[in-house]
Amino acid sequence: MDSAVAKQVAHYLDAKRQYLLESWMSQVMIDSNDRFKDHIIVNGTRMLDVVIAYLSGRQINDARILQFAQRVSAERLEANVNIGEFVYNVTIGRSEILDCLVETGFTIRELTPIIHTINALFDRFLYFAVLHYTELKNQQISEQSSFIEQTHKDKLTLLGQMSSSFVHEFRNPLTSVIGFVQLLQSKYPSLEYIDILTKELEQLKFRITQFLLISKKGVDRKERETFRIGHLFDETLEFLYPMIVSTNVSIEREIDDSLYLLGYRDEFRQVLINIIMNSLDALSASPVKRIIKGYRAGNQLMIQISNSGPPIPKEMISTIFEPFVSSKALGTGIGLYVCRNIIHEHGGIIRCESDDELTTFRIEVPIGDDDESTGQGYTKARFEP
Ligand SMILES: Nc1ncnc2c1ncn2[C@@H]1O[C@H](COP(=O)(O)OP(=O)(O)OP(=O)(O)O)[C@@H](O)[C@H]1O
Ligand SMILES: [Mg+2]
Numbered sequence: 491m492d493s494a495v496a497k498q499v500a501h502y503l504d505a506k507r508q509y510l511l512e513s514w515m516s517q518v519m520i521d522s523n524d525r526f527k528d529h530i531i532v533n534g535t536r537m538l539d540v541v542i543a544y545l546s547g548r549q550i551n552d553a554r555i556l557q558f559a560q561r562v563s564a565e566r567l568e569a570n571v572n573i574g575e576f577v578y579n580v581t582i583g584r585s586e587i588l589d590c591l592v593e594t595g596f597t598i599r600e601l602t603p604i605i606h607t608i609n610a611l612f613d614r615f616l617y618f619a620v621l622h623y624t625e626l627k628n629q630q631i632s633e634q635s636s637f638i639e640q641t642h643k644d645k646l647t648l649l650g651q652m653s654s655s656f657v658h659e660f661r662n663p664l665t666s667v668i669g670f671v672q673l674l675q676s677k678y679p680s681l682e683y684i685d686i687l688t689k690e691l692e693q694l695k696f697r698i699t700q701f702l703l704i705s706k707k708g709v710d711r712k713e714r715e716t717f718r719i720g721h722l723f724d725e726t727l728e729f730l731y732p733m734i735v736s737t738n739v740s741i742e743r744e745i746d747d748s749l750y751l752l753g754y755r756d757e758f759r760q761v762l763i764n765i766i767m768n769s770l771d772a773l774s775a776s777p778v779k780r781i782i783k784g785y786r787a788g789n790q791l792m793i794q795i796s797n798s799g800p801p802i803p804k805e806m807i808s809t810i811f812e813p814f815v816s817s818k819a820l821g822t823g824i825g826l827y828v829c830r831n832i833i834h835e836h837g838g839i840i841r842c843e844s845d846d847e848l849t850t851f852r853i854e855v856p857i858g859d860d861d862e863s864t865g866q867g868y869t870k871a872r873f874e875p
Contacts (some may be wrong), residue, residue: 491603500545508516526569559618584612643752654705703828717755720747726762737770745784757832765823765851769797793853
């Protein structure tokens with residue numbers, strides 16, 4: 491760049507300053523809500539000063555352009571102005587300056603390096619400004635979304651705490667009502683409707699227990715106990731009897747009745763109810779079949795519950811043990827989640843396989859030592875002759 495020519499151009503631009511700024515201001519976009527609209531002319535003047543100073547031979551380094559660009563972009567963001575509008579205004583300013591150069595009387599050859607210099611200055615300024623604006627905007631968005639997320643989480647936690655306390659308070663009187671109904675039943679065995687009452691109350695208790703099993707408060711655990719698996723199955727089927735009758739299914743029961751387990755009986759019952767209930771839900775088409783197996787394989791207690799019926803879609807099968815996954819209109823989607831937690835707590839695993847013929851849930855629980863003092867984990871099983 492010819493410095494003599496550049497100085498004369500700078501001088502010319504300085505002389506035309508008033509006209510340049512007025513012409514620019516008549517074209518810029520200004521949002522009526524822009525809190526800093528008075529600053530637009532100040533910033534425009536400053537940019538023109540930078541151009542004139544640079545052409546006059548003064549040193550303008552990147553740090554100075556960066557500082558200026560960052561200040562303006564922060565202000566634009568605070569004014570909540572669209573970045574496109576800002577870029578448009580800066581570009582109009584550049585065009586105004588470049589248009590003016592034609593009137594200086596220099597040849598295009600003499601002006602070309604000056605045009606490059608002015609373009610480079612504006613490009614640097616815009617680059618720094620847009621970069622900073624984007625960084626600030628992203629930061630603002632992430633702060634807002636983490637605030638919304640946190641508030642949402644807090645509300646959910648509060649809701650969870652409230653409902654779990656409520657359900658907890660509910661369970662104790664319910665247990666005593668069930669106890670008294672049973673007493674009534676034994677005292678007046680022919681009392682009408684008492685069976686229905688008991689069954690309905692037991693259903694309610696099942697639902698409440700299910701909820702408590704996933705809440706932080708948890709159920710008040712009884713001690714581990716030794717129980718016969720076959721007996722627990724029979725109790726579960728008895729509990730589900732009304733549902734079994736209405737679904738009209740045939741059951742193949744293949745359970746090794748000599749098999750005992752040491753664990754949390756009520757929680758295991760919850761697992762069996764959930765899986766059998768799901769299999770009954772799935773059995774709307776006929777002919778229907780259900781197979782329940784309980785046997786020992788090596789050191790494992792194996793439980794297998796299968797049903798015919800529509801298969802679980804492949805893309806869904808990996809998610810069914812996650813909480814709140816349900817394909818049912820009135821399902822809560824916590825049944826299998828509870829099952830998985832209980833089986834894991836007993837040191838076992840639970841899997842599901844499903845094809846056109848059968849859907850099978852397999853539970854494997856390690857069988858520990860009979861001597862409790864040496865046994866590990868929760869679960870032990872033993873055989874009786
Ligand atoms: N035997 C089965 N056959 C077909 N689909 C099943 C079977 N068992 C579970 N599923 C699918 O897995 C989903 C999750 O089951 P889960 O027991 O966790 O919840 P749910 O039964 O929908 O609701 P709830 O909380 O009342 O048990 C079901 O909605 C269903 O789509
Ligand atoms: Mg279920």
